[in-house]
Amino acid sequence: MNLLLLEEADFIGPDRVILSDRRLTHMQEVHRSAVGDNLRVGRIGGLMGTAQVLRLEAREAELQVILDQAPPAKLPLTLVLALPRPKMLRRVFQTVATMGVPRVVLVNSYRVEKSFWQTPFLEPEAIREQLILGLEQARDSVLPEIVIEKRFKPFVEDRLPALVDGTLGLVGHPGNHPPCPRALTEPVTLAIGPEGGWIPYEIELLGKAGLQPVQLGERILRVETAVTALLARLF
Amino acid sequence: MNLLLLEEADFIGPDRVILSDRRLTHMQEVHRSAVGDNLRVGRIGGLMGTAQVLRLEAREAELQVILDQAPPAKLPLTLVLALPRPKMLRRVFQTVATMGVPRVVLVNSYRVEKSFWQTPFLEPEAIREQLILGLEQARDSVLPEIVIEKRFKPFVEDRLPALVDGTLGLVGHPGNHPPCPRALTEPVTLAIGPEGGWIPYEIELLGKAGLQPVQLGERILRVETAVTALLARLF
Incomplete structure (x- = not known):
């Protein structure tokens, strides 16, 4: 936790918050905070800044916050x-x-196992919990938007073209394709397939929606590694 | 498992292997292999190719292998x-x-907790198990070399300069440094710090050994994400 994120419900006044959950535990056990200490904080969906510990008890802490810094830019x-396991x-x-991805669309694909859609990790609270851990790591205060599209064809045919419009459309796909471009500044729509990859029919439909295949070399990466590697290369 | 890796002990003849462990289970449960099927295989430390299933029983499988392809190039x-948790x-x-990293040196650092060095995951068999999972994912047959250097100063002063010689020496470090370079073809020696980063004294010693600080932007990445992002940007 490199940033302590504050929820609306934490605020008891314009510049005062009370914490009593895992963030308090973190202050006590990891930061070993004391009254008077300053911590980096961010208001979810808002500015970032610093907080001074006014009161620190076993069950709650009171902080005075100054929020005066913009969060880092998103990509x-x-x-x-494609929905991962x-x-x-x-x-x-x-x-x-x-x-710093601002929007993720989770889609179905032929090689996504149907059971993956039943996971409790897709429930809004579970998604939010993981996103917050990621923001705390990066020092960012703005949640990405997560969109769930359980049907591939209607999404790709009816809604994807509008998302791609005005952006460079790319789909990561192994094979004899151009290499993933580097150091872009323009907006991008990037699709990443499931373990085992997209099937040819999906590549064809994604192509019609404006996404052209690019590759990262002959090594096959896990989805999480592919996401990081493609983003680090693109921007 | 995108590649089935063969150990020396699996060979019962120049082109015959017998499998009976998790690789057999994987053939049965994931590939749902049958006699006559072909699988991608690689000989650890050697060539890659295909294997045909000659015999498939509950407790063992016999394969005929043709090894005729070079593994992918390493970076x-x-x-x-710095030793991660x-x-x-x-x-x-x-x-x-x-x-595709060919050599990793795990070093101590001020911000590495001492207890991390006690982990059973540092035992040679445990390291090898994880490396093999990574090679199976990528379709590579050559194990990286893992070197353990428990003392920072003697390593950086006495042995690191020889490793850096003839390479571009870089250390990933947040702050007002040049951005990480892109699309290099020359050899690189890259140091990545622990959670919380290197301390100034360590950056100074690494600098004397020939490693100059570069940064990846203001977001703080987990070690695993930083490794992937830096490699994807460098090469």
Whole structure:
């Protein structure tokens, strides 16, 4: 936790918060905070800044906050991601939040196992929990938007073209394709497939929606590693 | 498992192997292999190719192998890594093997907790297990070399300069440094710090050994994410 994120419900006044959950435990056990100490904080969806510990008791802490810094810029990116297996999904939520992806669309794909859609990690509170861990890691206060599209074809045919419009559309896909471009400043829509990759029919439909295949070399990466590697290369 | 890796002990003849462990289970449960099927295989430390299933029983399988393909090239890199916490360490071993890092030096650092050095995940068999998972993912047959240097100063002063010689020496470090360079083809020696980063004294000693600080932006990445992001940007 490199940033302590504050929820609306924590505020008892314009510049005062009370904490009593895992953030208090973290202050006590990791930071070993004392009254008078300053901590980096951010208001979820708002500014970042510092907080001074006014009162620190076993069950709650009171902080005075000064929020005067803009959060770091997000990447100019929409990430379309075939739903990963549940254990990977949790880490991917953290990774996209840490890396500064502002919007993720989770889609179905032929090689996504149907059971993956049943995971409790897709419930809004579970998603939010992982995103917050990722923001705390990166020092960012703005949650990415997570969109769930359980049906591939209607999403790709009816809604994806509008997302791609005005952006560079790319789909990560192994094979004899151009290498992933580097150091872009323009907006990008990037699709990343499931373990085992997209099937040819999906690549064809994504192509019609404006996403052209690019590759990262002959090594096959886990989804989480592919997300990080593609973003680090693109921007 | 995108590649089935063969150990020397599996060979019962120049082109015959017998499998009976988790690789047999994987053939049965994931690939749902049958006699006559072909699988991608690699000989650890040697060539890659295909294997045909000659015999498939509950407790063992016999395969005929043709090894005629070179493994993918490794990155021209030595990675010097402050020892991560044990859970992260296991994933980092997989990641470096997947990404094609040929040599990793694990070093101590002021911010590495002493207890991390006690982890059973540092035992040679445990390291090898994770590296093999990473190679199976990437489709590579050559194990990275893992060097353990428990004392920072003697390593950096006495042995690091020889490793850096003839390479571009870099250390990932947040702050007002040049951005991490892109698309290099020359050999690199790259150091990545612990959670919380290197301390100034360590940056100074690394600098004397020939490693100059570079940064990846204001977001703070987990070690595993930083490794992937730096490698994807450098090469």
